[in-house]
Amino acid sequence: MRKHKKSNPILTIINWLLILAILICLSFAAYFYLTKSNSQTSNSQMSSQTSSQATESSSSSQDQTTSDDSQVDWIKQDTTVKFPILMYHAIHVMAAEESANANLIVDPTTFESEIKALVDAGYYFLSPEEAYKVLTENVLPNGNNKIVWLTFDDSLWDFYSNAYPIMKKYGVKATSFAITGYVQNSTTGYYTPEQMLEMESNRMSIESHTVNHPDLEVSSSDSQASEMSNSDDYLQSTLNKDVIAIAYPAGRYSDTTLSLAANNYSLGVTTNEGLASADNGLLSLNRVRILPTTTAESLLQQIAN
Ligand SMILES: [Zn+2]
Numbered sequence: 001m002r003k004h005k006k007s008n009p010i011l012t013i014i015n016w017l018l019i020l021a022i023l024i025c026l027s028f029a030a031y032f033y034l035t036k037s038n039s040q041t042s043n044s045q046m047s048s049q050t051s052s053q054a055t056e057s058s059s060s061s062q063d064q065t066t067s068d069d070s071q072v073d074w075i076k077q078d079t080t081v082k083f084p085i086l087m088y089h090a091i092h093v094m095a096a097e098e099s100a101n102a103n104l105i106v107d108p109t110t111f112e113s114e115i116k117a118l119v120d121a122g123y124y125f126l127s128p129e130e131a132y133k134v135l136t137e138n139v140l141p142n143g144n145n146k147i148v149w150l151t152f153d154d155s156l157w158d159f160y161s162n163a164y165p166i167m168k169k170y171g172v173k174a175t176s177f178a179i180t181g182y183v184q185n186s187t188t189g190y191y192t193p194e195q196m197l198e199m200e201s202n203r204m205s206i207e208s209h210t211v212n213h214p215d216l217e218v219s220s221s222d223s224q225a226s227e228m229s230n231s232d233d234y235l236q237s238t239l240n241k242d243v244i245a246i247a248y249p250a251g252r253y254s255d256t257t258l259s260l261a262a263n264n265y266s267l268g269v270t271t272n273e274g275l276a277s278a279d280n281g282l283l284s285l286n287r288v289r290i291l292p293t294t295t296a297e298s299l300l301q302q303i304a305n
Helices: 009-056 096-104 108-120 128-137 157-170 180-184 193-200 221-239 255-261 296-303
Strands: 074-076 085-088 139-141 147-153 174-178 204-208 245-247 267-273 285-289
Touching: 074 128, 085 267, 108 157, 108 296, 128 139, 128 147, 128 267, 147 157, 157 174, 157 193, 174 180, 174 245, 180 193, 180 221, 193 204, 193 221, 204 221, 221 245, 221 255
Parallel strands: 085 147, 085 285, 147 174, 174 204, 204 245, 245 267, 267 285
Antiparallel strands: 074 139
């Protein structure tokens, strides 16, 4: 039989303490390694996003810093605030067979020059909620009278593919009025529910343009009410937010439309030409139509207050 050596209890304690110390060192090392590789992953994700944003233009111009909206100081004004709500539809290079709709199509290069001109001129881009604040409280952000609300009707595919990347590049906010029946069914030619969610979490606001884009002015009260409330319900539940604005399809509405719209919305935009102010009525706001022939220079002249 082998004789067992009695171990020294002090040496045993020292051994255990050493093992414990090594384990603590190892876990710290593992923690720092993981943290570092995580931040590298998110950095590389960010840079791949930035490069995909810049696909529209090969220029090396840096992305504009996104303004921090929480820093805005809203200053009360003595005179009624008026501001441009720009109305766009399609943003793509027009094909020859589209000439009948030519007035609704703006070239992406022209569009980018307009956004750049607005940013360079110091315009503040409003969300629907900020537009509501301006109209109801008669305030301006940091007292800046250069404010603009960018709006796009019809939830077209090119809002996601062409307009959104440009606006992301310049860090500006915009609103898309969605025909919810087309989006919900992923109809060809319109952005999808997934694209809508992605944009909503990247400074785009998706608001209502009814379910099926009917002429509300000649629709029955029941049909108007369901077109307006069903699109509101779909957007609220899909986007998990309070939808506050509607654009009337083709700018067509009646007094009945306005009183029904008030059940679901706080703001309504029309195709009536001009700067918007509370004097229009919150549910019948003017907009400024952007034509394919509009240039960055003519736009700035047109909306100068
Ligand atoms: Zn429309």
